[in-house]
Amino acid sequence: MSETASERISTEAVIKAARLSRLDLTPAEVARMTSQLAGMLEHFADIDALDLSAVEPMTRPYPLSNVFRQDVVVQGLDRDEVLANAPAAEEGRFRVPPIVGLDG
Amino acid sequence: MTQFDMSKNEIKVAPNDGSYLLDGYELVCGLEVHVELATATKLFSASANRFGDEPNTHIDPVTLGLPGALPVLNRQAVELAMRIGLALNCTVQASTFHRKNYFYPDMPKAYQISQYDQPINVNGWLELPSGKSIGIERAHLEEDTGKSTHVGGAGGRIHGSAHSLIDFNRAGVPLVEIVGRPDIATPDEARQYVTELRQILVAIGASDAKMEEGSMRCDANVSVRKPGAPLGIRCEIKNVNSVRSLGRAIEYEARRQIVLLEAGEKIRQETRHWDETDGRTHTLRSKEDADDYRYFLEPDLVPLDPDAAWIEAVRAALPMLPRERRNRLAQATGVASDAESIMVIVERGQDDYVLAVGLAGGDVGRALVHVKEAFAEQGFNPAVPAGDLAGMIILETGGKLTSTQAKTVLGELVAHGGGDATAIAAAKGFEALDNSALEAIVDQVIAAQSESWAKYCGGEEKAMGALVGAIMKASQGKADGKAVTALLQAKRS
């Protein structure tokens, strides 16, 4: 990997992306991930040479608009079947550990 | 947090220009109001949009964010959003949906589908009853979250709870977020804004807009500044559950900021939580380390681009809005459009009824008073036929019923869902006391109470009370107080 490649993404940015993605990475994994992502981003830098100032972003392949559903109730899923698939349930609801530390 | 004593911070109203100042600071407030739309189904799936049922009974693959599920937009939700936009004088435009990515257990897909840089409604305004306009920046569509219940902690709070339980019935319910411009300058304007907005939303059938049930939720962005100074740093106040709390929360927050500024401290931009029990706002989270939401265009949905014909059809179908209804009633009655009686009648939706009483021959001003006083428990369509109430008012204004008698007859009309006022009056023995009969009684009393009469003629106004009382007694309550007074005055001169 070239010198410039390793500069393409910082360890801090990798740690932030891991936090946003809710992935725990060990320091060794962070180092490995940083190096792999830097290598990819180095390769992806080929588009930096393009002048894209006049180009509209393309977000979808086929031009559709105004796709609607009528406001009519359709019987949904059975609660018991759904909760049977849940890791934890109680009183007809999904159970999760205490909700703390969710900011940022 | 700096502690401070609320009692030291008096509200001062500058009398000359009517502007609102707190210890020399201006309040700058903008409201973000979320309303749940009154659709049958959710924004992107066909489960019922219904409040108060057993948990997790209105769920489907989309609502639960199951792998493979795809959203499909509810046309009626779009139509209601357009109604809101048009009622708030917005421009309805082509719009798109984005994903707002964040993790929270009541957010099933770990992203909320919301409108971001191209909302459906932009650039409108709402006119307060006072005539002041509050700008509307945008009113956009988005989906609601599920509900978390915190178990095992004190008072259902997050902190200290053993675990939480999630119900997804509300997840995916269509919301419109109405983002107001920071044009609100007093807590009272904030209350008026929300009250007026609520009435509009109910009038156009877009939402039941109940703050107490959460179908209308209000966040306030509050900052303060010295007049003429640049905008201050703002805090967002959440968890305000009633119109009354809204005013209190804004006022508390403004004062808190002023105390900090006066102490030379800086305001930290943050989200604060209104606590109804202690009447204060508390730090919820700091914006400095806010989540990075990584907004991007929702690839599972296509653009929304209502054509002019659809927009105009929605506009044409809008009912008369509360402001127009108040103006109409004010014009008919001669009462000011922001008078309490007008506000109350329009809020109850009884203005059409009052006008119908007028059309049936009753005095509209009297109708306004009677309906306001006696029909509080009736809906927009009172049980008493307008013609029946008009009949009673005709008797009253024609001097055939005293105001006391009128109230009695009205009570009978309400109790029986209508009736013939003349017959009721007759049954109650409220037969008309004509002027000659009244004059005879007056002359009789003057003769019997010559002392009082002499005092009254000598300028002792207090003496009139005894005379009137005696006349009323002699007439068995059938005499009209005003008529008696007028007669006594005429005989004295």
Place this chain on the structure above:
Amino acid sequence: MFRQSLDWTVEMTTIPSTAAAIADAVRSGVLKATDVLEAHLERIAEREGEIHAFNLVTTDEARAAASRIDADVAAGRDPGVLAGVPIAIKDNMCTRGIATTCSSKILEGWRPPYDATVVQRLAAAGAVTIGKTNLDEFAMGSSTENSAFGVTYNPRDITRVSGGSSGGSAAAVAAGFSPISIGSDTGGSIRQPAALCGVVGVKPTYGTVSRYGLVAFASSLDQVGPFSTDVRDSALVLEAISGHDPMDSTSIPQGPLSLQGVLSQGVEGLRVGRITDMPGGADPDVTERLEAAFDALQAAGAIMVDVQMPSMKYGLTAYYLIAPAEASSNLARYDGVRYGMRVNAPDTNAMYSATRSAGFGDEVKRRIMLGTYALSAGYYDAYYGKALKVRRLISEDFDRAYTKADVLLTPTSPIVAFPVGAKSDDPLAMYLCDVYTIPTNLAGHPAMSVPFGTGAFGLPVGVQIMAPTLGEQTMFRVAASLERSMIASGGG
């Protein structure tokens, strides 16, 4: 070589090799669906151990379904155009009550409470689902080595990969486990394994086949399509599964594709484009077969034209920024709250991280990280935003090329099937396998791979036919022509 997969039927003369023939026989009462099924289950029993095409073989459900088909025929009811045809479904499509894992630990044990639209339509056409096929975890990969449940080996050489991510579906057809299978293609995940396993694989126009019930990898690129031993079977399957679905907002509002009727039309006068500035890197044995394909089409009356695709070389970059960005959001729902695995932790946030860290494999984590980074504040414009613009450039290249040509031909994969483990430690080298297939996903166009002889080590080589939006009929005419030329030349 081309018809090698049909060797099975030489030995088992009673069971035809193609879906079309099986369906005809079952509908007319000549064959029983249950017998067709048992013959295929036997093949699975013989070779599945060394190939590992399936995450799950649904023997009981399949037997029940086959019996219902036979009962229908006995009762005079037509079970449909795929009557009694065994079909393998990629394990990223929801099957009601049947485990759907995406070859990920994070979904282990999950039984969807609903069927994907494709699964519904196949069942309605009388197809018999025999199992859920292996894939690279969440369809992220080009070799089916990134599966939490083990590698799928290439039936042509079990030391080599089957390609990916739909390696299990390609291998199932190549091994004769089922005449047809269903895959998903986000950047080549149907066409590349089809090429490496020597079968036909089709990625239709974005929006022609419903994505409802397909577990999303990259929503603006994902498309469902068939694998088959011959061109006609792919046409048959596509006719059955295509057409508007109100459950998918991106579904094109039109009826099913009509393809079987055009297969015999030939290619006379069709303009076949050669991309003169195509990104390099294809092995000589592969480019040799591409040249042979051009020759065959010319011999059949097609006109060769040169086109330029100057932005095609940036496709890989655009794709590997856009697809991970969408994936980072699509895969955020695997949070241990409503379904799938959970690793317990003292609070919800810690539970999220513990669950996701244990549940996702390395490649999935890498792409989630890359996508999160490409979308995050301060980097959006430099990466994701720029990639969307490059996507437009590539799409415009295609638009220009299709004014000159009716279809474009490229290799499907730059190389033949490579040995298992050869690229496992170099993600970027793996990504380069998709260089020819990615551009059509970015543009949303149809493309398919048809086997066209062999290259190094006698391994299959696939030729990719690309066509403009909804150009499936032309694409299939070209595919059928190439197939006829292979048969005429004695199977390559």
